Amino acid sequence: MTTRPNRRPIVIKLDEAEKSQPLASSARSVRFQLVGSVVSVFALTFVVCFLFSMVIGTPYPKIHDEYSYLLAGETFALGKMTNTTHPMSEHFEVMHVLQHPTTMSKYPPGQGLALATGYWMGHPIYGVWLSLACASAAMVWALASIVDTSWACTCGVLFVFSMNTASYDIMWQIGYWAQSYWGGSAACLGGALALGSVLWMGRQVSSGASVQRLILLMTVFVIGLWILAITRPLEGLLVSIPMSICMVMLWIKSDKYCSAKAKARRLIVPLLVGIAGACWLGCYHASVTGSPFQLPYLCYEKQYSVTPMFLNQPLRESRGYHNEAMRRFHEEWEAGVFLVQKNWNGYLYEKGEKLRILWKFFLGWGLTIPAAIGAFASAVASFKNRRSVHRLLGWTGGTAAALIVLVHSQTVWINPHYMAPLVPFLWCWIGLGLATLSSWTLYRFEVGLLLSIICVGFAALLMWDEFETSLSQMASHNEWHLQRRDIESKLHSTVGRHLVLVEYDASHSPHEEWCYNSADIDRSKIVWARDLGAAKNERLLEYFSDRTIHRLFVGMGSATLEATASRQVTRVPIGFFSDQRGHPNSSDWQLQLRTTVLQWVTTSLRGEVNR
DSSP states (O other): OEEOGGGOOOBSOOOHHHHHSOOHHHHHHHHHHHHHHHHHHHHHHHHHHHHHHHHHOSOOOOSHHHHHHHHHHHHHHTTOSSEEOOTTGGGGOOTTEEOSSEEEESSOSHHHHHHHHHHHHTSHHHHHHHHHHHHHHHHHHHHTTTSOHHHHHHHHHHHHHHHHHOEEGGGTEESTTTSSSSOOHHHHHHHHHHHHHHHHHHHHHHTTOOHHHHHHHHHHHHHHHHHHHTTOHHHHHHHHHHHHHHHHHHHHTSOTTSOHHHHHHTTHHHHHHHHHHHHHHHHHHHHHHSSTTOOHHHHHHHHTOOSOSBTTSOOOOOOOOSSHHHHIIIIIIIHHHHHHTTSHHHHHHHHHHHHHHHHHHHTHHHHHHHHHHHHHHHHHHHHHOTTBHHHHHHHHHHHHHHHHHHHHTSBSOOOGGGGGGGHHHHHHHHHHHHHHHHTEEBTTBOOHHHHHHHHHHHHHHHHHHHHHHHHHHHHTOOOHHHHHHHHHHHHHTSSSOEEEEEEEOTTOOTTOOOOOOOSSSTTOSEEEEEOOOHHHHHHHHHHTTTSEEEEEEEOSSEEEEEETTTTEEEEEETTTTBOTTSOBTOOHHHHHHHHHHHHHHHHHHHHHHHO
16 A cells, blocks of 8 residues: 555645745635635534534533533623622532632633623523634644645534534533533634644745744734633643744744844734733732632632642641532542542543543544544654654644643543643644545555545544434433523513522432522522521521522422412422423424434435445
């Protein structure tokens, strides 16, 4: 099996004959194709996400992290950095939300900013789709530096399809990056911009690009680093180390006849952008925690969590919790996960299970072979061709992956969105693998292109099969958050404002938290508050004296909503308000439309396979 010379990998080094040819029209055509591919994938992302939302239904938050991110998004949408601590804050203490010195999400602000754009557009899910669209477009731009535009566009479309079909089994979430509020796309955008800048800089330096283009690439690189800093600081730092080293080396080699002072002057614009981003982040930290160097995440951990970030650290002393749910979550569940990993059997099981989840979510059987071929090709180029763009990809990707594996081998928590900064490297390897595979020939027969098409089709079919399986499982898996949504919808349809006092029994799971509120609690139509006993409740009821009071008793299998005025009790079993597919308050035509679309797509795909 051989490789056709006209499809050999892109190499930075050009001979003098190629440099002297007038390629202006060809360069304009390539740029036009690249811009068209980027814009097309960006627009297609919204279409794909909308179609999948018609099948799945508009997502409603159920994980603590989602409510925390939504609080940040709503706060930013209101034009505020943070929220003043409420006088009754003890009743509103929930997981992953800082209450003192201000009330705000403990997480970095990147995902909150993305959700804020969604609030401005009409719904926070639009912000999720926008961040995914930007990430996929940036992915195509980065891929175009190492493969043909056609393969870059193909990988961009496949990435969008993958993020809408991949499920997170532990949390029962389908399209966990595209149809939930956890995030991942924003950090992926930062990684794609930074990686694309490094790869394009490698090509532009050797071809004698203009100074303006080099400054633009450096500025985009700084923006990518800033996005990583406000989304996934730890993983973003690990990924940024090898990319920054490569970018500095390329910048030094950009013009051999330029003085050091001239090169330093060219860095003024990127430095100003970086300083502005750092100042904004420092102002945000100062607004939330009172110090520009104190992260909200660390501030929350000091106040509530007993579990350290790394396995080699000891458990902290017990905190003084104001409610049993918070205590059980932090001292029993989180500490339990930590202690399980302190012995070798538990450590190997937990890390092995997380590795399986990451492989299934990002690759699966359909994308493993192309990714392996691309990683091998970039590794070979790293040793054989010192001036190849693939050398940059192999060195930066390999080093970043090694650093992340090394650090996360000692961390307690690993989720797929933690790996978002590394995803652009993964898809560059997938694109390079498909392009390399398409160039293979066997006895002068061009079988490589057929093999690449088969790989893409096989991967898409496996993604759809996983989506169909997960959807059927979700339909039979009624969840508590749908019940919360239905009660909230029912109260919104009534006149006046409401205060719901929530009380949990001993069988309640701390992962099912009802007491999350909007950013402006006092102006909310519905306020969810913890029942902390008669004495503290009296102060709360006096504060919200103008509201209708309800009591909600939540157990493992049912919830009881009691209106204190009429003393009438309505028992609400989980899933009572939900339709047969688990979508709350869905009208008949919406359910029929989702069912029809799902059946039509499934039948079409199966028909193609049979043919």
